[in-house]
Amino acid sequence: MLDPTLLDRAAGLDAADPLAQHRKLFLGTDDDAVRSYLDGNSLGRPLTSVVGSLTSFVEGQWGGRLIRGWDEGWLTLPEQIGDQLGRVALGADAGQCIVADSTSVLLYKLARAAVAARPERTEIVIDRDNFPTDRFLVEGIARERGLTLRWIEVAYDGGATPADVAAVVGPETALVLLSHVAYRSGYVADVPAITRIAHDAGALVLWDLSHSVGSVPAELDAWDVDFAAGCSYKYLNGGPGAPAWAYVAERHLDTLDQPILGWLGSADPFAMGSAYQPAPGIRRLVSGTPPIVGMLAMRDMIDLIDEAGMDAVRRKSELLTAFAVEAVDEVLAPYGVVIASPRVAAERGGHVTIDHPAFPAMVPELWQQGIIPDYRNPDGIRLGLSPLSTSFHEVALAIDAIAEGLAGHRAAGR
Ligand SMILES: Cc1ncc(COP(=O)(O)O)c(C=O)c1O
Numbered sequence: 001m002l003d004p005t006l007l008d009r010a011a012g013l014d015a016a017d018p019l020a021q022h023r024k025l026f027l028g029t030d031d032d033a034v035r036s037y038l039d040g041n042s043l044g045r046p047l048t049s050v051v052g053s054l055t056s057f058v059e060g061q062w063g064g065r066l067i068r069g070w071d072e073g074w075l076t077l078p079e080q081i082g083d084q085l086g087r088v089a090l091g092a093d094a095g096q097c098i099v100a101d102s103t104s105v106l107l108y109k110l111a112r113a114a115v116a117a118r119p120e121r122t123e124i125v126i127d128r129d130n131f132p133t134d135r136f137l138v139e140g141i142a143r144e145r146g147l148t149l150r151w152i153e154v155a156y157d158g159g160a161t162p163a164d165v166a167a168v169v170g171p172e173t174a175l176v177l178l179s180h181v182a183y184r185s186g187y188v189a190d191v192p193a194i195t196r197i198a199h200d201a202g203a204l205v206l207w208d209l210s211h212s213v214g215s216v217p218a219e220l221d222a223w224d225v226d227f228a229a230g231c232s233y234k235y236l237n238g239g240p241g242a243p244a245w246a247y248v249a250e251r252h253l254d255t256l257d258q259p260i261l262g263w264l265g266s267a268d269p270f271a272m273g274s275a276y277q278p279a280p281g282i283r284r285l286v287s288g289t290p291p292i293v294g295m296l297a298m299r300d301m302i303d304l305i306d307e308a309g310m311d312a313v314r315r316k317s318e319l320l321t322a323f324a325v326e327a328v329d330e331v332l333a334p335y336g337v338v339i340a341s342p343r344v345a346a347e348r349g350g351h352v353t354i355d356h357p358a359f360p361a362m363v364p365e366l367w368q369q370g371i372i373p374d375y376r377n378p379d380g381i382r383l384g385l386s387p388l389s390t391s392f393h394e395v396a397l398a399i400d401a402i403a404e405g406l407a408g409h410r411a412a413g414r
């Protein structure tokens with residue numbers, strides 16, 4: 001039932017894509033068993049170069065240098081990769097980004113540091129559709145610190161707007177915690193406007209960039225952001241469980257009061273001293289031993305993004321999501337599929353969410369056919385389009401397979 005016009009259009013878009021040649025740098029893109037991988041917003045594909053990077057690290061550095069490796073660059077790798085990421089994808093000057101922990105742990109540390117910096121204030125603002133970890137951790141912090149949560153309700157195809165934030169922030173707001181790109185709808189928040197509104201109320205802002213980093217450019221310094229953090233295994237292709245990254249604006253570095261005081265965030269760890277003195281700069285956000293092996297894959301991907309250019313990556317991402325929206329309207333809307341993401345490309349991140357009651361039953365069938373989108377409760381398929389590794393052809397194949405699945409379900413009266 002493959003729709004020839006859809007495939008033709010995809011072929012034209014792939015032929016005109018200036019970034020198309022990067023796709024073959026990823027492992028598995030020539031594997032016929034996976035015909036369409038649209039889950040790069042949850043777990044990005046590995047770059048083929050990572051096999052060599054990991055092997056040479058194990059053989060040359062870990063195996064060859066052994067414990068000496070810590071003094072020969074491993075200890076400062078978190079700052080080094082942080083600086084590189086800041087320059088390539090985050091609009092952050094050196095000295096403000098670091099790789100460490102998981103996103104959940106970094107968000108917790110930064111949220112706790114933010115409320116500690118506003119001790120007289122009693123409220124945290126967050127939206128009801130933020131990712132579960134973000135909501136859960138502020139619930140925990142509110143319990144620990146006797147604070148109140150102010151919830152913003154958002155549209156199912158949107159996210160928190162500047163007007164939403166202006167309506168709830170005030171003299172009691174210590175912290176506003178929001179996502180740059182919403183994990184479900186893909187809505188892109190107006191970070192500079194919301195940050196300004198929060199600052200005007202005297203509050204601090206923590207942005208979760210998990211679904212934007214490496215796909216939607218950020219300008220954290222220019223936007224006057226206080227704190228940010230995000231995942232490295234999505235569009236940064238760091239691999240399952242790769243450590244996260246965090247940003248702390250320079251003006252907060254000297255006073256940052258994070259709650260997990262560990263030896264490797266102290267000023268002189270090998271003195272094994274009796275009292276904690278924070279390390280200077282972004283290092284004070286560190287608690288324990290940096291997960292060096294876990295940082296190697298993302299470094300290769302940041303290099304590739306640097307080569308391609310973040311603006312070109314975003315341009316391709318907008319074209320991919322626009323093609324997906326167009327195809328859904330033409331091929332899937334007649335089956336009752338609804339788009340749960342913004343319709344304007346500039347308001348969308350790298351994924352498009354579509355809803356239909358048959359999707360929960362259909363997703364395992366799609367995976368069996370080598371069509372791998374993402375499923376999110378209750379009945380959403382997320383089409384996660386990773387600009388450097390996803391082709392327009394993959395989008396067409398997925399839309400077609402979803403149409404076939406819906407036709408089958410309809411015929412079976414399900
Ligand atoms: C928006 C967002 N925030 C936080 C997380 C949590 O990251 P982690 O499981 O690495 O702590 C995720 C993904 O799992 C996410 O999508």
Ligand SMILES: Nc1c(O)cccc1C(=O)C[C@H](N)C(=O)O
Binds near residue numbers: 042043183
């Ligand atoms: N981190 C994940 C995991 O360990 C297992 C499965 C999925 C994930 C994800 O990253 C989910 C992703 N953050 C989301 O937006 O749904």
